[in-house]
Amino acid sequence: NYAKIDTARVRRTGYPEVIYGAGKTAEQISGIIKVMKGHQKAILATRVEQDKATAVLQELPSLKYDAVSQTLTTVDEKTASVGNIAIVTAGTSDIRIAEEAAVTAEIFGNHVTRIYDVGVAGIHRLFAKIDVIRQANVVIVIAGMEGALPSVVGGLVDHPVIAVPTSVGYGSNLGGMTPLLTMLNSCAAGISVVNIDNGFGAAYNASMINRLIDKGHI
Amino acid sequence: NYAKIDTARVRRTGYPEVIYGAGKTAEQISGIIKVMKGHQKAILATRVEQDKATAVLQELPSLKYDAVSQTLTTVDEKTASVGNIAIVTAGTSDIRIAEEAAVTAEIFGNHVTRIYDVGVAGIHRLFAKIDVIRQANVVIVIAGMEGALPSVVGGLVDHPVIAVPTSVGYGSNLGGMTPLLTMLNSCAAGISVVNIDNGFGAAYNASMINRLIDKGHI
Amino acid sequence: NYAKIDTARVRRTGYPEVIYGAGKTAEQISGIIKVMKGHQKAILATRVEQDKATAVLQELPSLKYDAVSQTLTTVDEKTASVGNIAIVTAGTSDIRIAEEAAVTAEIFGNHVTRIYDVGVAGIHRLFAKIDVIRQANVVIVIAGMEGALPSVVGGLVDHPVIAVPTSVGYGSNLGGMTPLLTMLNSCAAGISVVNIDNGFGAAYNASMINRLIDKGHI
Amino acid sequence: NYAKIDTARVRRTGYPEVIYGAGKTAEQISGIIKVMKGHQKAILATRVEQDKATAVLQELPSLKYDAVSQTLTTVDEKTASVGNIAIVTAGTSDIRIAEEAAVTAEIFGNHVTRIYDVGVAGIHRLFAKIDVIRQANVVIVIAGMEGALPSVVGGLVDHPVIAVPTSVGYGSNLGGMTPLLTMLNSCAAGISVVNIDNGFGAAYNASMINRLIDKGHI
Amino acid sequence: NYAKIDTARVRRTGYPEVIYGAGKTAEQISGIIKVMKGHQKAILATRVEQDKATAVLQELPSLKYDAVSQTLTTVDEKTASVGNIAIVTAGTSDIRIAEEAAVTAEIFGNHVTRIYDVGVAGIHRLFAKIDVIRQANVVIVIAGMEGALPSVVGGLVDHPVIAVPTSVGYGSNLGGMTPLLTMLNSCAAGISVVNIDNGFGAAYNASMINRLIDKGHI
Amino acid sequence: NYAKIDTARVRRTGYPEVIYGAGKTAEQISGIIKVMKGHQKAILATRVEQDKATAVLQELPSLKYDAVSQTLTTVDEKTASVGNIAIVTAGTSDIRIAEEAAVTAEIFGNHVTRIYDVGVAGIHRLFAKIDVIRQANVVIVIAGMEGALPSVVGGLVDHPVIAVPTSVGYGSNLGGMTPLLTMLNSCAAGISVVNIDNGFGAAYNASMINRLIDKGHI
Amino acid sequence: NYAKIDTARVRRTGYPEVIYGAGKTAEQISGIIKVMKGHQKAILATRVEQDKATAVLQELPSLKYDAVSQTLTTVDEKTASVGNIAIVTAGTSDIRIAEEAAVTAEIFGNHVTRIYDVGVAGIHRLFAKIDVIRQANVVIVIAGMEGALPSVVGGLVDHPVIAVPTSVGYGSNLGGMTPLLTMLNSCAAGISVVNIDNGFGAAYNASMINRLIDKGHI
Amino acid sequence: NYAKIDTARVRRTGYPEVIYGAGKTAEQISGIIKVMKGHQKAILATRVEQDKATAVLQELPSLKYDAVSQTLTTVDEKTASVGNIAIVTAGTSDIRIAEEAAVTAEIFGNHVTRIYDVGVAGIHRLFAKIDVIRQANVVIVIAGMEGALPSVVGGLVDHPVIAVPTSVGYGSNLGGMTPLLTMLNSCAAGISVVNIDNGFGAAYNASMINRLIDKGHI
């Protein structure tokens, strides 16, 4: 009775419900997963801290926990991977958000290419990887501090860029509000933005685009 | 010498340069269009006020001005339209931004379906149109005031939703910051956001997705 | 001498003083309750953390502590319940605020109907409960994240809606400022708003309205 | 096609649609009123500036324009007035918002008692009127500057107080954000808040409460 | 070498240096006090937490620590007290700031009258004390939450009111920014404001005024 | 009926009501002055723009208008001046606020010493005047831009400093919020602050202090 | 008496006073220039609008007005130019600020190299000019919108970069606060920042560095 | 693979990569240092807390840790020191940031002169040191609270001033946003600003200027 699990969702939107672990107890997470297991093959819980994960794994030992992305997932047979999503970070500290995006994209059946720590302060690092990035259908660009990387990438690729600001920074960074504002004001067209640290949301969007391409839908 | 027109852009990103008319004189707009005409078929200038437009049209009478969207465009033979973009507004006052998006999407060769004034305060208006919305590849949802509409639409469709906050509102609306924050914090997955009143940016993104679908790219 | 207990209040406003436990010691809370017991039947202390509650209960074992709502209450014979207040939450994490509201409403003698986890991302959950909600005199709608639920409910019912933003969310949620602004800018009429996480205040308002209805107008 | 007039609203919520005049042309306002006239007896348009009103009145001479509240209304036979709403302002400059509230409340069939310019800097002015205020079912308190008046009134009456911050003030008043925050943080219980300058919204809420009392609804 | 103690201050401004303990180690506080002792009779250190105080007292056992106001002071023979400062708080939680002010005022030789917990939600508590407040030369009014009390006091007394906002509150209180803004926008004349929680600064100002009165200075 | 003129005020606080002209019509200002004339000798209206003043002067030709300070005053026989207030500005653009303060202080019977354009960027200008400033009972320091001057003055004088931030500046000045915050955070003790551009409020405070000194009140 | 012209400044800092024209009348500007002419060869007035300039030029016809940078300058024999400052803009609309910087740098005797409209959305434009930029001692980078250009330039040159945010942009640009925050949070080292639109301040800093280089270290 | 160490940087900008320790594990810091050791003589890691430093020193015992500045550095033979940088703080609590700047400047081969605790509240302390400050090529001024010191220093020296706001303060200091805004709005020319607490960035800038002077570059 603490949650109305949206089991209609997979039918309504084509995507299974995902558990947002923050602010839920280990018991609540386990309970919800058990109900979900009857309705959907792939399970994904995000924002699950180490100690909660340990407790959930004792109940549900078939799940897999990844400490960097703080995700709990099923390790079922792979869904046939389609499409390709490039996940690009500006710095090392942005990787935890990048991995939340990567794990999400993979469990929804997408190929993921990781290009980490290529921020604008040393822009040659980005150019060294730009051909790989250009081969992806969608590019997720993740940056904290001043958040300038999506603008540069957006000017170099002709596919959609989904920008993710992170809370990495200090002082007038304001917990990620600065890169968020930067990304929203980008003068490069083709960039859309999700909430601070929302790697999940970026991957969900990218995955939707990949699926549309796959279906060749009109 | 007041502008380095990015004529390489059409080759680099597949999209022609677009003129952002705000803060440019009629002379600058005319001058830039004349240079562009040699490199690209479709011309689009946004945020062009009536009086500037009148001046530009005297120089370049083959262009077309639309007063609602404040755009100047070429009226060349239509590019074969592909894909379908639904453009949805919450209120009547959001239409000027919706038309900026619509004109942009159309000049880039997309089908556009307009569904206006279906905000959440009278949600039956949205349900009456939901089947039409579901048939689009991408849905652009435009709202001012509290900006709640994208969350509702996002929960009802399984295609990407691009949310555009508008500066329509008063008091604690803070010039559109309120619907912007609302959209960024949406608990519906599959929503990404562009800047306040940025109809152009939303359409550019949607158009990129449509083109990817069209190419069936992997 | 650390508090001037407003014992005149019950006479002046018809409502007894309530103890706001945050920032008070267990000794102060116990001390105030002892003074109050002489003047009013129902005792309510909100924002009392577990450890403080344990200390108070050793002094005053006849009280009851509820850990979800963080309230201490008397368990006297029930006042005849009048009216009906629907308490609706968007998510699971909003329940602690909802229970603060519910406990407050109940100790002031109101019927409470709980409808939890029916947020706009899966709006069918709301529609499944809308008839129950419509039967209440007053509806309290509680939401964090983007706070869109009150706008939708406000468009569907013809009774007052009291909206409570919660601090549930992250990034640009800004500790609940985002849903607060959303609710204040709602384009649905009939919505008024209280402070972030102020379940108590919402219930107090709703209770006042119920009492007026009960008395049938002055 | 610029507006989906919510003619179902009167049936759904018991209240007719109201026209929010800001950002609409005189032609749009006239057009909407003509459609509405077939579905509802009472017409109310708010935020209509003098020059737009003059244009509308030429089309629809049976309407009445009030320059202080900037409202256009029908002057049909009065609906039997029920209930009583006290509208209290802190200063002289808040009166335009108070009159928006008053006109709204009256067209929805409520008695209104006006008590203006009784702000906290000269609190004896409030006490001189407190008995009149206490006789109302609901009290609307309107204040700019620091917005302290609702807290004082809230501590003196035992009926719901709806607080309306206004944009009256300068400097760190921040266009009404200061009184808005003051009202949301009131330590007096029984206060709920609407957006800055939203006299309409306050009256709509108060009217709903009066109607409930009138019906003696449980 | 970590501090240039302003021993010229007592000569320049007539007031001794005061130690701001926050962010200093116990060793630094002890070291500064030892240097000061040669130049000034009264020692005052504010914002000294319990554990630091314990360490300082082992070095300098003749000092006195007060845990509520978090001050360390000398307990030398009293300076002849002059003038009278009323210190008024809205709530119980504001007392720690009030005591910082009271201890500061007393060590600088002023009479202090304490009137605590008389906030506007129960304004009769203020009226019961207003004659005592009117007898003071200067009134320090301390409030968190919405910070409305100084406006009311300012309208009732004809002496300077120094307003101190506190960080007591939650949600849109924004760590005391709300009462700070309230006080700065007060429509009662005769109020000036100091920083959030700055009891010391308010008392320093009040003390300066008292000394001027005492000297009958022109 | 648009204003409850606080004629009790002169008895209650010893100070006559002052008219805040912003947002009032010339008719309202004239009307209020006529009522006041029966109860108080000195009339002061602030924030009266040139055109309104011209209209008022036609009705009440005995008043005097000062275009720099935007004040209307009576030119009755002088009240015996007591005390001395130094009014110091950082720049040339701050003078209009300084004159609002000076006119207010003078009409309430204080001596005023003006020291203008001595901001911190050329601090020798301040030192050249410091002895004159030190002779005043109270110092009003007025600054826009970064608002650093009160901190420097506060460290050099041993009398109360009342700081007035102004809206002079651009960019991240934020309409005066920057100097306001600067002044509130001053590390010099003895400074209190009023609202942005509130020259009137500063003078009112300073005048109260002077009167207390004059009375030698304890 | 409206200005204490800092004629000591040229001796104290080696730089003449500059007139900040905003908020000064044409008469005040003329008056100040006449006084200055006795003390310093080069005259510079910034932020002088066209109409004020016309009035000043009638009084002082030997001055030169530049409408883009809104500056009034003397056209005396050139001071021997030393050093080299590159002034780089992201867009066309930033040029007015760039020219304020250029005129300032030139009147203080520096070589200026202008590189305009090379923003990050088309980064090849920057690379085409990078060798010219690298030859300057100091680089001033001016950008509005998201303000990303200084970060990229900072990673490519080994000389100081002075970043100037501009108020060019809309929506969540917040009048230039967004590029200001971006620049302050740059992850490229070697960047310092001045106020929004402060071309003058950037040039003043760059000029100081050039002079130090010219003198070859103290 | 967690970091793309920018080993090209020393060639590209003349400065070695520096490790920003915040948010990196001890293992990551050690790993990066080991790679760097092959490419650059001087190693600098900032924001390394005591416990991480201890772990790194066990791996790399030839490094030196400084607890005040939280830096890890190599203690190689000194590079010939050139230039002179004055580092000035307003208070004692700003020293940790000043030492981050000092250690950075020294490892890059600059002379450093430290002048601490000379804030504007006791401005004689600054004047006692002004001659020493004037002898430096560049002056770094570090201040929290209201951040007024750079404005005063900027008016007294004719060399570049780099201002560093710190997060020292409370209440409306807003974590250093107040001194940041103060410094950006300084009316003294010749001041540029870096992020809150960014001692490293200020020193990096100052060092670049010194190197230019040393090279006598044109």
Ligand SMILES: Nc1ncnc2c1ncn2[C@@H]1O[C@H](COP(=O)(O)O)[C@@H](O)[C@H]1O
């Ligand atoms: N890391 C995440 N960030 C944002 N939203 C998430 C995240 N993980 C899951 N969600 C969303 O949260 C919803 C579940 O919320 P709840 O009902 O509170 O568990 C899912 O349907 C997802 O849309």
Ligand SMILES: Nc1ncnc2c1ncn2[C@@H]1O[C@H](COP(=O)(O)O)[C@@H](O)[C@H]1O
């Ligand atoms: N002054 C007002 N302030 C806020 N909302 C209003 C106001 N006047 C009308 N409304 C609301 O705005 C809705 C109409 O909006 P629209 O469709 O844009 O005309 C009405 O149903 C009312 O709920």
Ligand SMILES: Nc1ncnc2c1ncn2[C@@H]1O[C@H](COP(=O)(O)O)[C@@H](O)[C@H]1O
């Ligand atoms: N609680 C307080 N709040 C604000 N300022 C204080 C406080 N206590 C002392 N001060 C001021 O801080 C100065 C000393 O600062 P410091 O040199 O950092 O010890 C004193 O001269 C006082 O003016």
Ligand SMILES: Nc1ncnc2c1ncn2[C@@H]1O[C@H](COP(=O)(O)O)[C@@H](O)[C@H]1O
């Ligand atoms: N465009 C500008 N932006 C910022 N500061 C300026 C500008 N032009 C001049 N100034 C500064 O303003 C000072 C003069 O201010 P004022 O005394 O008000 O004329 C000069 O000494 C300059 O340091």
Ligand SMILES: [Mg+2]
């Ligand atoms: Mg890196």
Ligand SMILES: [Mg+2]
């Ligand atoms: Mg509508």
Ligand SMILES: [Mg+2]
């Ligand atoms: Mg849920």
Ligand SMILES: [Mg+2]
């Ligand atoms: Mg009044």
Ligand SMILES: [Mg+2]
């Ligand atoms: Mg209390």
Ligand SMILES: [Mg+2]
């Ligand atoms: Mg000046």
Ligand SMILES: [Mg+2]
């Ligand atoms: Mg351009």
Ligand SMILES: [Mg+2]
């Ligand atoms: Mg100190």
